[in-house]
Amino acid sequence: MHSSPHILKDFDNSISALKREVLTMAANTRHNLERAIRALLERDSELANSVIADDDEVDEAERVIDQLGMEILLKYHPMATDLRLVVSSMKISMNLERISDHATNIAKRAKKIMSSQELNDITLIEPLYTLADQLLRDSISSFSDGNGALGASLHARDKELDRMHKDTTAHYASRIEETTGRCQEYLHLIFIVRSLERVGDLSSNIGEDAVYLEHAKDLRHTSKSERSEI
Amino acid sequence: MGEEKNIAIDVRSVDFCYGKSRAIKDVTMEIARNQVTAFIGPSGCGKSTLLRCFNRMNDFIPGAKVTKGTIKMDGMEIHDPQVDGVELRRRVGMVFQKSNPFPRTIFENVAYGPRILGEKNKATLAAIVEKALRGAALWEEVKDRLNDSAYSLSGGQQQRLCIARTCAVDPSVILMDEPCSALDPIATARVEELIHDLKKDYTIVIVTHNMQQAARVSDRTAFFYIGELIEYDSTAKMFSNPSVKQTEGYITGRFG
Numbered sequence: 001m002h003s004s005p006h007i008l009k010d011f012d013n014s015i016s017a018l019k020r021e022v023l024t025m026a027a028n029t030r031h032n033l034e035r036a037i038r039a040l041l042e043r044d045s046e047l048a049n050s051v052i053a054d055d056d057e058v059d060e061a062e063r064v065i066d067q068l069g070m071e072i073l074l075k076y077h078p079m080a081t082d083l084r085l086v087v088s089s090m091k092i093s094m095n096l097e098r099i100s101d102h103a104t105n106i107a108k109r110a111k112k113i114m115s116s117q118e119l120n121d122i123t124l125i126e127p128l129y130t131l132a133d134q135l136l137r138d139s140i141s142s143f144s145d146g147n148g149a150l151g152a153s154l155h156a157r158d159k160e161l162d163r164m165h166k167d168t169t170a171h172y173a174s175r176i177e178e179t180t181g182r183c184q185e186y187l188h189l190i191f192i193v194r195s196l197e198r199v200g201d202l203s204s205n206i207g208e209d210a211v212y213l214e215h216a217k218d219l220r221h222t223s224k225s226e227r228s229e230i
Numbered sequence: 231m232g233e234e235k236n237i238a239i240d241v242r243s244v245d246f247c248y249g250k251s252r253a254i255k256d257v258t259m260e261i262a263r264n265q266v267t268a269f270i271g272p273s274g275c276g277k278s279t280l281l282r283c284f285n286r287m288n289d290f291i292p293g294a295k296v297t298k299g300t301i302k303m304d305g306m307e308i309h310d311p312q313v314d315g316v317e318l319r320r321r322v323g324m325v326f327q328k329s330n331p332f333p334r335t336i337f338e339n340v341a342y343g344p345r346i347l348g349e350k351n352k353a354t355l356a357a358i359v360e361k362a363l364r365g366a367a368l369w370e371e372v373k374d375r376l377n378d379s380a381y382s383l384s385g386g387q388q389q390r391l392c393i394a395r396t397c398a399v400d401p402s403v404i405l406m407d408e409p410c411s412a413l414d415p416i417a418t419a420r421v422e423e424l425i426h427d428l429k430k431d432y433t434i435v436i437v438t439h440n441m442q443q444a445a446r447v448s449d450r451t452a453f454f455y456i457g458e459l460i461e462y463d464s465t466a467k468m469f470s471n472p473s474v475k476q477t478e479g480y481i482t483g484r485f486g
Contacts (some may be wrong), residue, residue, distance in 0.1 A: 004485075005484065006482065011483065079441060079470075079482050079483075084470070132278060216470055
């Protein structure tokens with residue numbers, strides 16, 4: 001990206017504000033997901049409640065980012081990297097909002113699971129979360145550091161999460177058949193695994209937005225070889 | 231051969247000097263037929279000078295000349311002694327920043343060129359004037375007042391009258407030097423819409439300081455800086471992802 005300042009200082013201020021909002025929103029989203037999983041594993045209903053309540057902040061951030069983006073389009077008619085920054089920021093905020101929604105869903109299901117006896121194989125969620133969080137963290141870094149190669153790598157790394165999702169879902173599904181009276185909890189876990197798998201997909205989208213910002217390339221629905229060119 | 235047919239203006243290694251000052255430095259570019267090509271760049275970058283080279287308007291400035299390279303129009307070198315400057319300027323029309331109608335009627339402004347070229351038949355002249363005014367999207371507005379002074383028209387209408395006057399002599403190329411800089415947004419939109427229509431029949435080269443205008447009206451954009459052609463590419467590419475850092479700096483408002 002271009003690093004020298006604009007002649008118009010107000011334009012620079014708006015661009016900085018937009019970036020700052022996206023990074024704050026990303027930090028809050030990641031924090032929500034982390035707390036949702038902790039609430040699930042540590043059976044902490046208060047923590048789950050605060051995740052559900054804090055989703056409003058992320059929703060508000062999405063609105064603010066759209067507003068800032070629209071203002072920049074309206075006032076400064078941005079071109080090239082500036083235009084791509086506005087477009088990718090607005091798209092990234094949409095993906096972050098959806099990730100935070102998944103964190104909320106996990107927190108809600110965590111509360112339901114907590115009301116019954118603890119399941120030993122709940123810990124199978126941990127490695128999925130670890131990978132999903134890594135993907136999310138790297139997607140944000142690819143945007144903030146202008147690292148297109150990192151952004152482009154997420155799609156392939158998300159495949160591992162897809163595989164884990166499949167295996168873990170199969171495990172929980174078999175437990176539904178094998179055990180009696182725990183069907184509800186296992187179904188909740190299957191949905192939580194599904195949410196984490198979606199976090200991987202959405203992080204991969206953010207990585208693609210970062211690639212668009214850096215290289216003006218649209219990686220959506222492209223082949224492996226096109227991605228490896230980044 | 232097919233490729234060559236699509237090039238209206240072929241500029242090769244052109245240097246242009248005002249006395250000792252080199253205003254254009256080794257510029258090579260091909261301007262495609264029936265497309266709109268925009269020239270952008272900060273003041274003094276040579277874009278207007280190059281535009282004026284295309285119809286040898288710079289011939290009128292003492293000490294100013296192309297010192298190196300060639301400019302071919304439809305395959306013919308425009309500085310060739312066989313090329314008549316007046317005939318060249320018929321084929322390469324020009325529209326200026328400020329509309330400059332002649333102090334005559336609307337009709338006479340458009341009929342002026344064809345008359346000079348020898349057209350005397352009144353019916354033919356009337357047909358040419360109507361066709362040119364229709365082409366410039368002005369006919370409906372002026373058809374009942376063709377004998378009014380051209381100065382009775384608004385600024386935007388005067389500019390479109392000048393475009394009609396250019397079209398009346400059947401050029402192949404129309405050069406526009408900031409044609410909308412003195413117009414309000416509505417008149418600008420009308421001229422831009424007209425540019426869109428005109429490219430079916432003409433090759434258009436437009437100099438503009440308005441980046442959004444270049445993005446809206448042109449197919450290809452050339453960025454000039456201190457006499458050099460820095461980057462020349464499709465307009466979509468130039469404004470979304472220019473290859474050269476200087477272009478990026480200019481179009482994003484970081485220098486200039």
